[in-house]
Amino acid sequence: MKALLLIGGLGTRLRPLTETVPKQLIPIAGKPVLSHVFDLLPHDTEEAVLAMGYRAQDIMAYVRAHPPPIPVRSVVESSPLGSGGAMRFAGEGLSDPFYLLNTDVVAQAALEELRAWHARYRAFGVMGLVEVEDTRPYGVAALDGERIVRFVEKPEPAAAPSRWANAGLAVWSRSVLDAIPAGRSLSFEQEILPQILDRGVYGYRLTGLWEDAGTPARLLHAQRLLFDAGRAEAPGRPDGARGSARVCCAPSARVVGAEFDDYVTVGANVRIEEGARIADSILLENVDVGRGATITRSIVGPGATVGAGTTLVDRVVGARASV
Numbered sequence: 001m002k003a004l005l006l007i008g009g010l011g012t013r014l015r016p017l018t019e020t021v022p023k024q025l026i027p028i029a030g031k032p033v034l035s036h037v038f039d040l041l042p043h044d045t046e047e048a049v050l051a052m053g054y055r056a057q058d059i060m061a062y063v064r065a066h067p068p069p070i071p072v073r074s075v076v077e078s079s080p081l082g083s084g085g086a087m088r089f090a091g092e093g094l095s096d097p098f099y100l101l102n103t104d105v106v107a108q109a110a111l112e113e114l115r116a117w118h119a120r121y122r123a124f125g126v127m128g129l130v131e132v133e134d135t136r137p138y139g140v141a142a143l144d145g146e147r148i149v150r151f152v153e154k155p156e157p158a159a160a161p162s163r164w165a166n167a168g169l170a171v172w173s174r175s176v177l178d179a180i181p182a183g184r185s186l187s188f189e190q191e192i193l194p195q196i197l198d199r200g201v202y203g204y205r206l207t208g209l210w211e212d213a214g215t216p217a218r219l220l221h222a223q224r225l226l227f228d229a230g231r232a233e234a235p236g237r238p239d240g241a242r243g244s245a246r247v248c249c250a251p252s253a254r255v256v257g258a259e260f261d262d263y264v265t266v267g268a269n270v271r272i273e274e275g276a277r278i279a280d281s282i283l284l285e286n287v288d289v290g291r292g293a294t295i296t297r298s299i300v301g302p303g304a305t306v307g308a309g310t311t312l313v314d315r316v317v318g319a320r321a322s323v
Contacts, residue, residue, distance in 0.1 A: 030233025030248030
């Protein structure tokens with residue numbers, strides 16, 4: 001089995017941070033979102049193919065510096081192709097079947113079980129589904145037993161055929177790529193999936209933690225889920241800090257006298273002065289936080305400066321900004 005990882009999105013809902021940092025490299029619970037996605041791949045995965053576009057050089061530099069436990073191959077599109085176009089463009093040499101993963105999804109799922117369903121039902125595809133309250137941000141499946149018989153993008157809750165949304169994790173037969181026109185930008189979910197359901201597409205209901213980390217609120221919620229599930233990377237209260245122990249802090253950060261509540265990631269070479277308080281937030285590398293500042297439910301980009309006494313709540317701060 002090989003895996004195709006879609007990494008083409010611009011991350012517009014996370015701007016201004018994603019003007020300089022691809023969303024897959026934003027750290028949550030101590031390591032980038034992309035690393036949490038790699039964690040989902042079974043150990044016997046032969047290769048991960050990264051279908052990339054926006055800021056691909058940043059992604060490749062990170063993978064070179066932090067090699068995942070399986071071989072990686074990069075395919076870079078010259079212009080945005082959408083999910084369907086990216087699948088077709090990067091699909092050469094994939095296994096039959098193959099894993100397909102969105103890389104802004106944080107989840108607890110056994111992809112081997114989706115693979116087993118694919119074999120058991122002799123399926124064309126098996127899509128992971130997650131139950132949601134608000135269907136508007138997602139594609140939603142109508143099910144007849146385990147089989148998906150209709151798929152609707154972003155329906156209003158009152159009109160949704162179910163509450164089972166596309167989880168961004170799937171196993172597909174390689175011939176699905178033949179259903180996608182070459183050389184076009186298109187959405188697989190909107191333009192291709194409804195046309196192939198009659199070939200046998202099944203929905204596997206996920207029950208573990210899951211979040212689409214494409215917005216600031218959801219990104220921070222994904223971080224909380226990972227901490228609560230014990231999947232944070234080396235959590236602990238930093239030396240010289242006060243407060244909660246549920247913090248992932250780079251060894252090079254200087255935080256003596258700062259106070260932390262739960263659910264915080266602190267990047268390399270961050271400096272937090274005495275009396276500052278950080279809660280439910282992410283600070284990327286080289287951030288400076290002044291004395292007595294308060295940061296809550298916020299994401300602060302690399303090299304940014306938060307002035308003494310400043311209060312940030314529900315903010316996204318871009319790289320090298322001063323607030």
